Amino acid sequence: TAREPSKRGQDTKPTVLVAEKLSEAGLEVLRTLANVDCSYNLSPEELCAKISQCDAIIVRSGTKVTRQVFESSRGRLKVVGRAGVGIDNVDLHAATEHGCLVVNAPTANTVAAAEHGIALLSAMARNVSQASAAMKQGKWLRNKYVGVSLVGKTLAVMGFGKVGSEVARRAKGLGMHVVAHDPYAAADRAHAIGVDLVTFDEAISVADFISLHMPLTPTTNKVFNDESFGKMKKGVRIVNVARGGVIDEEALVRALDNGVVAQAALDVFTEEPPSKDNKLVQHEKVTVTPHLGANTVEAQEGVAIEIAEAVAGALKGELSATA
Numbered sequence: 001t002a003r004e005p006s007k008r009g010q011d012t013k014p015t016v017l018v019a020e021k022l023s024e025a026g027l028e029v030l031r032t033l034a035n036v037d038c039s040y041n042l043s044p045e046e047l048c049a050k051i052s053q054c055d056a057i058i059v060r061s062g063t064k065v066t067r068q069v070f071e072s073s074r075g076r077l078k079v080v081g082r083a084g085v086g087i088d089n090v091d092l093h094a095a096t097e098h099g100c101l102v103v104n105a106p107t108a109n110t111v112a113a114a115e116h117g118i119a120l121l122s123a124m125a126r127n128v129s130q131a132s133a134a135m136k137q138g139k140w141l142r143n144k145y146v147g148v149s150l151v152g153k154t155l156a157v158m159g160f161g162k163v164g165s166e167v168a169r170r171a172k173g174l175g176m177h178v179v180a181h182d183p184y185a186a187a188d189r190a191h192a193i194g195v196d197l198v199t200f201d202e203a204i205s206v207a208d209f210i211s212l213h214m215p216l217t218p219t220t221n222k223v224f225n226d227e228s229f230g231k232m233k234k235g236v237r238i239v240n241v242a243r244g245g246v247i248d249e250e251a252l253v254r255a256l257d258n259g260v261v262a263q264a265a266l267d268v269f270t271e272e273p274p275s276k277d278n279k280l281v282q283h284e285k286v287t288v289t290p291h292l293g294a295n296t297v298e299a300q301e302g303v304a305i306e307i308a309e310a311v312a313g314a315l316k317g318e319l320s321a322t323a
């Protein structure tokens, strides 16, 4: 197919807009072939204004790459790099329509996300964040903060991909019985780590703890809602390090208030950052962290290199196709 002539003028190097913080190791990879423009915290308007001078953009989860962004690029944007796994903040239909390649970093933060899931599971079960906050206010509440044990309990891992299976492996090490639900996972991969693959309804109805690891898609949007909370064991505890949008947040507030859900630990929210008075953020039974799943030194360095190499490779392909 005929391609538009390059709009880069005399400068033969492509320009990569890095719209959210990326480790130096990744920037170094990009600088070998591109001009790198690190502009963080752009408003949607500022992003649209800048994008027509960029051949590629790299984002994390804080930037929405909307149809408007693709339209504003006027054909120059060729690659979107998502420094992480989930690509739900990129309008994939618009990307395809504008001939733009979307690449992600699917492996480097797997362990970090799984470790944060386990951290939240344990912290929630032992009221760590609540007890810590109370103690900082001078309260020594040993009787109030009686936790629950993990050993011998059933954990349902919802989404048995890279992160889900690492969570399952670690939970087995904690002595938990683990079941998983994932319409795309192979039973032998699950059996290899001692996990039973079961239906969605079975997973949520047998679980003492539920850990969410599915991508946000039209099918998984608000899949945890009044109906699904109604099928859970009374007193279930839920961890979400996947995407806020898989939970109907109003329904979770109701389930916490009526005792069906005893506790929740949430790293992700439908809107990020959530408003300060968000009912889940303020709820006594909820432990919250600000989308820290991938935030380790090691994972951020790995993700930066992984996405920089993916974007560089895609740009090289583009450049040779347009030469």
Ligand code: MLT
Pocket: 060, 061, 062, 083, 084, 085, 086, 087, 109, 291, 293, 294, 295
């Ligand atoms: C992911 O999808 O990998 C994470 O949400 C990455 C991030 O922290 O942005």
